[in-house]
Amino acid sequence: MDHNPRAFPLYIEDEIDGSYNKGMTLRDWFAGMALSGLCASSIPGPHHDTYVEDAWRIADAMLDQRGK
Numbered sequence: 001m002d003h004n005p006r007a008f009p010l011y012i013e014d015e016i017d018g019s020y021n022k023g024m025t026l027r028d029w030f031a032g033m034a035l036s037g038l039c040a041s042s043i044p045g046p047h048h049d050t051y052v053e054d055a056w057r058i059a060d061a062m063l064d065q066r067g068k
């Protein structure tokens with residue numbers, strides 16, 4: 001099982017350079033969802049760097065649990 005697959009695979013050829021957009025990774029999706037929750041449940045302030053770091057840690061923990 002892929003530890004960090006694409007969350008929303010999309011295989012469309014880019015007309016400009018011929019590359020394929022494969023979508024965001026599951027880690028990206030988990031981090032974004034965690035960040036959304038962290039920001040929504042806290043008091044606004046200068047702590048955004050901490051929220052971002054926490055979101056990535058949460059995403060990594062979710063991937064670790066998924067791999068078990």
